[in-house]
Amino acid sequence: MLSEPPTTKMFKNIITTLRGEAGFRYIAKAREMTRVGLKVINFGVGQPDVPTFQHIVDEAKKALDSGFTGYTETSGIPELRAAISEYLNSRYGSDVKADEVIVTPGAKPAIFLAIASYIEPGDEVIIPEPSFPAYPEIVRFLGAKPIYVPLKWINEDRGFEIDLNTIESAITSKTKMIVINNPHNPTGTVFSPKQIEDIYRIAAEHRLLILADEIYDNFLYDGEKLKSFISFADWRDYLLYVNGFSKTFSMTGWRLGYLVARSEVVSKMTRLAVNIWSCATSFVQRAGVAALKGSWKTVEDMIKLFERRRNVAVKKLKEIRGIKVYPSKGTFYLFPYIGDILRVVGMSSEQFVENLIGRKHVVVLPGTVFPDKAGAEFIRISFALNEDKIIEGIERFKSFVEELMRG
Numbered sequence: 001m002l003s004e005p006p007t008t009k010m011f012k013n014i015i016t017t018l019r020g021e022a023g024f025r026y027i028a029k030a031r032e033m034t035r036v037g038l039k040v041i042n043f044g045v046g047q048p049d050v051p052t053f054q055h056i057v058d059e060a061k062k063a064l065d066s067g068f069t070g071y072t073e074t075s076g077i078p079e080l081r082a083a084i085s086e087y088l089n090s091r092y093g094s095d096v097k098a099d100e101v102i103v104t105p106g107a108k109p110a111i112f113l114a115i116a117s118y119i120e121p122g123d124e125v126i127i128p129e130p131s132f133p134a135y136p137e138i139v140r141f142l143g144a145k146p147i148y149v150p151l152k153w154i155n156e157d158r159g160f161e162i163d164l165n166t167i168e169s170a171i172t173s174k175t176k177m178i179v180i181n182n183p184h185n186p187t188g189t190v191f192s193p194k195q196i197e198d199i200y201r202i203a204a205e206h207r208l209l210i211l212a213d214e215i216y217d218n219f220l221y222d223g224e225k226l227k228s229f230i231s232f233a234d235w236r237d238y239l240l241y242v243n244g245f246s247k248t249f250s251m252t253g254w255r256l257g258y259l260v261a262r263s264e265v266v267s268k269m270t271r272l273a274v275n276i277w278s279c280a281t282s283f284v285q286r287a288g289v290a291a292l293k294g295s296w297k298t299v300e301d302m303i304k305l306f307e308r309r310r311n312v313a314v315k316k317l318k319e320i321r322g323i324k325v326y327p328s329k330g331t332f333y334l335f336p337y338i339g340d341i342l343r344v345v346g347m348s349s350e351q352f353v354e355n356l357i358g359r360k361h362v363v364v365l366p367g368t369v370f371p372d373k374a375g376a377e378f379i380r381i382s383f384a385l386n387e388d389k390i391i392e393g394i395e396r397f398k399s400f401v402e403e404l405m406r407g
């Protein structure tokens, strides 16, 4: 008998070990359940539920109609690179130049580009956990090691905090990079300006890179302000800055993001980008210019809407005995603590979630998909869905918990 064919035999094992983004798995499950006629309420999604704003859609149509459909510059069309630098400078008082921006097909490719451009086998990358899973998986793919530093759950009023001593003590001679996502998926934390300054100082003292992912920078509540890493005067020495259009402009399926780094680094990274994706989609880039330069009222209205939804979701969740919920200051996620309930009913967070989906058709994500242990006693709930659904979903959730607790 012939041995396994090369296509099977030679496949790189590391790829089969990569964990997918659970959100996608649960979206597929929710879709399938809806298809067979179940009334699913899906708190798993990581995208705004509002359609992409009309002026952005119109600009994409215009670009298509005018035949703007070919390849563009790998680093992005000049108008978009300029618009991105203007956005960052006017918002954060920075001094980013257009040639320090590389436009990517989504924020994830920007994350990949940043990590792949620096990280070599054996390197260590410090990642606060819970974490968006793409960072550690890309690090592992490159043969390097994610070093998780757990965020500390304090209580319902303070939420999660980052312990700078744990970050500092995780640094070894192999450490190259610290990844900071702010506002933070999945916990909804907005790190304070002081914490951001301290992290920056630690990185600078140890001559480390910072990969800052600020894709939720517009999703801020209760008047919260964001201290952006791009606002540091010497950012060019330490920073790889990621942001994108997916969340702010509800453009997840359009695939448009960007990376900011010092100009000579950007031009070197272009060599990797051109060999993988050539460029971001041409007409989507035009739409990106319209998004940044058009009226921001649609974005502001969406954030106000999300703040109201957050309030409703928090109020309803607080009615459930045993759950502790911190009202997120940023993103559109809540990350309630359910550890006491899990202990009483003897379930893991995955079992809890599977049962909730099976019995009540309510989809939430288990904290363990972010992506290891720190989230084991939590679940992630997205409030990017309408108020009626939020209320009904949490009521079903409440009855599920009550039934579980009654045994």
Ligand SMILES: Cc1ncc(COP(=O)(O)O)c(C=O)c1O
Residues within 6 Å of the ligand: 046, 105, 106, 107, 108, 109, 132, 181, 185, 213, 215, 244, 245, 246, 252, 255, 256, 257
């Ligand atoms: C923290 C974080 N970074 C990056 C992304 C990916 O963004 P994009 O869809 O633009 O690739 C997400 C999406 O969920 C995210 O939560």
